[in-house]
Amino acid sequence: MSDFKLTRYRIKVSDDLRGPQQPFSAILLSDLHNASYGEGNSVLLQAIRNEKPEAVFVAGDMLVATQEPQMDVALALMDELTKQYPVYYVEGNHEYKVRKYTEVYGGDGNRFFEAIQSFGVHLLKNSCERIDLQKMPITVWGLELPWQCYRRFQKNELTAGQITELLGAPDEERYNILLAHNPVYFEAYAAWGAELTLAGHLHGGVIRLPYFGGVVTPQFRLFPKYDRGIFKRRGKQLVVSAGLGSHSIPIRINNPPELVVLDIS
Numbered sequence: 001m002s003d004f005k006l007t008r009y010r011i012k013v014s015d016d017l018r019g020p021q022q023p024f025s026a027i028l029l030s031d032l033h034n035a036s037y038g039e040g041n042s043v044l045l046q047a048i049r050n051e052k053p054e055a056v057f058v059a060g061d062m063l064v065a066t067q068e069p070q071m072d073v074a075l076a077l078m079d080e081l082t083k084q085y086p087v088y089y090v091e092g093n094h095e096y097k098v099r100k101y102t103e104v105y106g107g108d109g110n111r112f113f114e115a116i117q118s119f120g121v122h123l124l125k126n127s128c129e130r131i132d133l134q135k136m137p138i139t140v141w142g143l144e145l146p147w148q149c150y151r152r153f154q155k156n157e158l159t160a161g162q163i164t165e166l167l168g169a170p171d172e173e174r175y176n177i178l179l180a181h182n183p184v185y186f187e188a189y190a191a192w193g194a195e196l197t198l199a200g201h202l203h204g205g206v207i208r209l210p211y212f213g214g215v216v217t218p219q220f221r222l223f224p225k226y227d228r229g230i231f232k233r234r235g236k237q238l239v240v241s242a243g244l245g246s247h248s249i250p251i252r253i254n255n256p257p258e259l260v261v262l263d264i265s
């Protein structure tokens, strides 16, 4: 891959919750699809290091679920990142497929997850971890979406109640960051109580037009609402990465790959 753009979002913590003692940065990675920027992803790694992040959040689809899953680059990147940063990871539909269909993928999904955990990645499988970043109490949640939420031609509903069944209730006195690969369900994530949801999956809408935004998703849906950017609802926020790689529709027009930096204050 040739180049990516660095996109920066300012996340202001509401006065109801304790914010950080000092502003800090965190990285959102999504939809790498095993792409490499420079030898061993050196360009991407340097861009991340330049930000001196307190944490790296991964919103899934780092590999490609082809017959022989492509995951060597994703594995090497996780190995490098965990040497320097805490890394929190939720699966996307590609990891889900490779994990679930062992008859097709021969257990590669489980091998991938075992490997990244052995590097020190915090894999969140309908679970959470409580961390303090610059003295800010944060709960990071990872939502494993049911497979119906990834169907190509039929939209599945997902409610806040179903999320509670999968995760439990959010922490009232902490800042809840939800990693959820598919941004389509932002209303439910906000209603459940995620102050900040981090997602990807839609690749920015593949082709972007002025005024209309993204045209189509890798799932062949037209004009997705939450294609890339920052969105607000009920005082909650969603950041959607356009991703760093591609699959299914291997083009991007007016829609560069991106590395997302969150400046939290």
Ligand SMILES: [Fe+2]
Pocket (backbone or CB within 6 Å): 031, 061, 092, 093, 094, 181, 200, 201, 202
């Ligand atoms: Fe995806």
